[in-house]
Amino acid sequence: GAGVSQSPSNKVTEKGKDVELRCDPISGHTALYWYRQSLGQGLEFLIYFQGNSAPDKSGLPSDRFSAERTGGSVSTLTIQRTQQEDSAVYLCASSLKENSLEKLFFGSGTQLSVL
């Protein structure tokens, strides 16, 4: 695709419900990243994928968070039993390869609100 696509753009859910966020990276980009920005905070690293594997899951805040990537393309971030503190903008980014010199291309994010 032309850019990184995320869906939904907005999600309002009730506390305790599960949500699934989707990211479609730029075609050919092997590295995919998930970040989130809570109100007043910086971009917080969650997880990254190189191909379909996730070498670094260290940023996932709790075991309620999981992510997968299939076919080296689309990724889904799942949050189970959502809590109010999960409210944030969830950003996905991709790069040509996992390399600190490669620029990240970001999607427009999913604004998650947990009531």
Place this chain on the structure above:
Amino acid sequence: ILNVEQSPQSLHVQEGDSTNFTCSFPSSNFYALHWYRWETAKSPEALFVMTLNGDEKKKGRISATLNTKEGYSYLYIKGSQPEDSATYLCAPYNTGFQKLVFGTGTRLLVSP
């Protein structure tokens, strides 16, 4: 936790003013520094990736310098325009953490 500090937190200037912000980071195990611009309702967009001490990058009216020995980078905007209004994020890559760690950003507002 890698400590990345950006200052000021926010800045309000008039059209035509030149401005600059600072990104501070640990100098040990430094490998690269990224700058991104994040306009409201848009996606963050890469400005620069810098690696060498003393390096200077330029893109139009925006330029950045890097001091890896003391652990800071400056971002300059010459003759600010309203369309420069955005949050500017820096993110160093440290070989110890092996991931980009973003600062909280400098929010710039340029009034016409």
